[in-house]
Amino acid sequence: MAASSATEKKVLSDDQVAFYQRHGYLILENVLSAAELKGLQDASERLRDERSRLGGDDSLAVIQNVALFDDAFMQAARHPVMLGAVTQLIGENLRLQHCKLNWKPPAKGKGEVGWHQDFPFFPHTNYDLLACMFLLDDAVPENGCMRMIPGSHLRGPVDHYDAESGRFTGRCTEPREYEHDVARGNVVDLVVPAGSMTIHHCCMLHASYPNHSDTPRRGLVYQIAAGDSIQLGGNLHKVWPTWLQGENPLQARIGDHTVYRLSQQITNVGGLEPSADWQKVTQD
Numbered sequence: 001m002a003a004s005s006a007t008e009k010k011v012l013s014d015d016q017v018a019f020y021q022r023h024g025y026l027i028l029e030n031v032l033s034a035a036e037l038k039g040l041q042d043a044s045e046r047l048r049d050e051r052s053r054l055g056g057d058d059s060l061a062v063i064q065n066v067a068l069f070d071d072a073f074m075q076a077a078r079h080p081v082m083l084g085a086v087t088q089l090i091g092e093n094l095r096l097q098h099c100k101l102n103w104k105p106p107a108k109g110k111g112e113v114g115w116h117q118d119f120p121f122f123p124h125t126n127y128d129l130l131a132c133m134f135l136l137d138d139a140v141p142e143n144g145c146m147r148m149i150p151g152s153h154l155r156g157p158v159d160h161y162d163a164e165s166g167r168f169t170g171r172c173t174e175p176r177e178y179e180h181d182v183a184r185g186n187v188v189d190l191v192v193p194a195g196s197m198t199i200h201h202c203c204m205l206h207a208s209y210p211n212h213s214d215t216p217r218r219g220l221v222y223q224i225a226a227g228d229s230i231q232l233g234g235n236l237h238k239v240w241p242t243w244l245q246g247e248n249p250l251q252a253r254i255g256d257h258t259v260y261r262l263s264q265q266i267t268n269v270g271g272l273e274p275s276a277d278w279q280k281v282t283q284d
């Protein structure tokens with residue numbers, strides 16, 4: 001999986017780009033070769049102790065900063081198909097904001113993730129920020145696949161704060177933002193075979209089912225930001241300074257139009273340790 005010049009060949013058709021802009025998500029089937037998939041599955045097995053340490057044997061384990069645990073995950077961060085697709089959606093200059101392995105073990109009825117957007121966890125100066133998930137197992141409703149409300153990204157960020165305490169909850173706290181869509185079936189289950197990749201916009205309202213099956217559902221997530229989409233809040237992860245492609249433009253684009261020049265690169269002197277600081281719900 002060599003780092004690519006992602007512009008050489010277009011990964012997405014014009015229809016796929018238009019679909020993403022309209023619906024806020026995409027499915028690219030069978031992106032990983034059999035060898036790449038096996039390599040990532042093997043790498044995830046090497047994290048089994050970490051999963052247990054996080055209490056993830058009978059619940060969803062979110063192992064943060066996996067690219068720092070294992071080079072296989074750092075190589076996958078520069079997968080040419082992923083970078084090619086992301087380039088077409090948010091541009092040439094790409095920063096890795098965070099990466100993680102979401103490992104849903106076959107613990108019956110566990111691992112459900114409630115409706116939320118990613119953006120409120122780590123707001124940026126614009127919305128050119130998206131998540132790519134490589135599925136390391138077939139994903140179906142029975143083993144906890146993700147669900148999306150198509151078009152919800154166009155509404156912009158919605159509230160994730162508890163009205164009484166003012167605390168960030170990590171879940172959408174305005175049920176009207178999703179209940180109506182769920183009731184009328186405006187929800188898409190991302191049913192995809194292992195080796196596929198899904199992409200979703202940072203303002204996409206999404207959730208995932210609990211695992212009711214006998215098989216795990218592992219999803220390897222890369223959250224990628226355009227070079228001029230600058231993080232305003234939330235955690236700065238250890239992998240955050242990882243530049244995936246292109247150059248640091250040394251500017252912050254605020255919304256669609258205002259561009260503010262930055263005098264120097266922001267440096268991340270701390271950052272979260274690989275998974276050590278993981279706390280359920282409030283961190284992504």
Ligand SMILES: O=C(O)CCC(=O)C(=O)O
Pocket residue numbers: 102113118144145146206207208209219221284
């Ligand atoms: O892995 C899952 O099922 C949920 C992933 C998700 O919603 C997220 O990482 O934001």
